[in-house]
Amino acid sequence: MNQCTGLLFLPPPDHVARLATPDRPMEAGYVLCELGEGHGGVHAGALWDDDANDGAVWACWDGDRRCLAGLPWCPATTGGGDACGLFAGHPAGHSWEVVDPTQEAVLAHLEREHPHPWRRQDGAG
Incomplete structure (x- = not known):
């Protein structure tokens, strides 16, 4: 599934900007x-x-509402042991199921322009 295109402009809070x-x-x-x-x-x-609390600080928004929230990490892992990079209880798919189409396009271009010497051109090995 593709990544959501939601975007938030986030100025630093006044108490942080003073630092x-x-x-x-x-x-x-x-x-x-x-x-x-x-x-x-x-x-x-x-x-x-937020390593002290086994999570991260997330910007959350919907329309004109926005907040910062300390949320624990999602406990799900892949069969290979890779952890989900989203918060516990998140909607939709886990992070390994979410694809940023722009990043994928850039990576595909780089692989075409700069193939790895140890990878065969037919994709095998």
Whole structure:
């Protein structure tokens, strides 16, 4: 499934912006929704890991409402032991099922332009 195209412009909160220094300014930025398309409801994008609480701080938004939320990681793993990179209880598919079409297009282009010397051109091996 493709990644949601939800986008949030997120200026730093005033209490965080006051911590800025000339060499480390706090700047506004965009947050992309990391959930699968068609998820419905609130969009969400991870901002930073919160290792102390085994989760991350997420920007969550829907229409004009937005908030920051500390959410635990999803406990699901693949058969190979890779963990889901989304929050517990997330809607739609797990992170390994969500594909960013733009990133996939860039990776396909790079593989065509710069094939790995150890990978056969027919895709085998």
